[in-house]
Amino acid sequence: MSRSIPGWPEEAREAAILKKKSFLVLSGPNLNLLGTRKTSIHGEDSLEDIHKGLQLRAEELNVQVDCRQFNSEGDIIDSLQEAPGRFNGLIINAGALAHYSYALRSAIEATLLPCVEVSISNVHAQEEFRHTSVIAPACSGVIVGFGKKSYLLALEGLVDLSGA
Amino acid sequence: MARHIAVIHGPNLNMLGKREVGIYGGKSMDDINSDIAAEARKLGVTVEFYQNNGEGELVSFIQQCRGRVNGIVLNAGAYTHYSVALRDAISAAQVPTVEAHISNVYKREKFRHTSVIAPVCIGQICGFGAYSYILGLRALLDEPLDPWLA
Numbered sequence: 001m002s003r004s005i006p007g008w009p010e011e012a013r014e015a016a017i018l019k020k021k022s023f024l025v026l027s028g029p030n031l032n033l034l035g036t037r038k039t040s041i042h043g044e045d046s047l048e049d050i051h052k053g054l055q056l057r058a059e060e061l062n063v064q065v066d067c068r069q070f071n072s073e074g075d076i077i078d079s080l081q082e083a084p085g086r087f088n089g090l091i092i093n094a095g096a097l098a099h100y101s102y103a104l105r106s107a108i109e110a111t112l113l114p115c116v117e118v119s120i121s122n123v124h125a126q127e128e129f130r131h132t133s134v135i136a137p138a139c140s141g142v143i144v145g146f147g148k149k150s151y152l153l154a155l156e157g158l159v160d161l162s163g164a
Numbered sequence: 165m166a167r168h169i170a171v172i173h174g175p176n177l178n179m180l181g182k183r184e185v186g187i188y189g190g191k192s193m194d195d196i197n198s199d200i201a202a203e204a205r206k207l208g209v210t211v212e213f214y215q216n217n218g219e220g221e222l223v224s225f226i227q228q229c230r231g232r233v234n235g236i237v238l239n240a241g242a243y244t245h246y247s248v249a250l251r252d253a254i255s256a257a258q259v260p261t262v263e264a265h266i267s268n269v270y271k272r273e274k275f276r277h278t279s280v281i282a283p284v285c286i287g288q289i290c291g292f293g294a295y296s297y298i299l300g301l302r303a304l305l306d307e308p309l310d311p312w313l314a
Contacts (some may be wrong), residue, residue: 116291124282132277136270141296145287146303153299157292
């Protein structure tokens, strides 16, 4: 069934209808090493495996994900600044930056997008300095401790939050 | 293997939908439990629900979960932030436990930023409203959430 929208070319109408919600997934420093270091804490899966899993889950949920990893704080901030208007929400595993990067917190706040903070390990069972996240107050929700599944749960939670 | 999950609500969660709805949402605890039960049916697991305002009652209930349930989703309410007795009960029960909160506790008062039970839980989920419980339930299960196992 085809309803025409006055003034819109047919292709634009199709694109608007087909437009899926899109989420940006950012991973911070050292997460490119997943699967190769401290596997008892962080698991055996590589970040690439996690990204593949997110793509599969996104298809099931009828949304899109764009997954990126940066070791540099500045690169993450650049990505966050470009996110408004392109993405409907954010998932961020900031790695160690979670515990001290106020610049990241400000960048998340500035996006005005719903954001879920993710951690693979249960940070609360690790060293004291990992118990504090300075970015958590800028996020809608927090999910920690479920291994690679933390990312998948975050995607589900974000889809629910954004009504996709 | 049949899987059975206990969903435990701590103090004041019986007041859901009646107090501070701006923070906790308009759903009652019974509404939330119905949603969790529906999700559990979809996932092919059974759930039981328990709520108590008393710390001792929660400790006793968690102790009794040992060897009887496969996982716990626990919203310990304010006890989260100071009940070492609850923490010891979780450790003693040896049941994988997910800490869940309706609100993002990190956006709130400083005293809510610390969870004394988090170190003995497998993980923590907060900020998704009533959906935090659903995510907690899913976190305890491998299927069908985990595409690697599908």
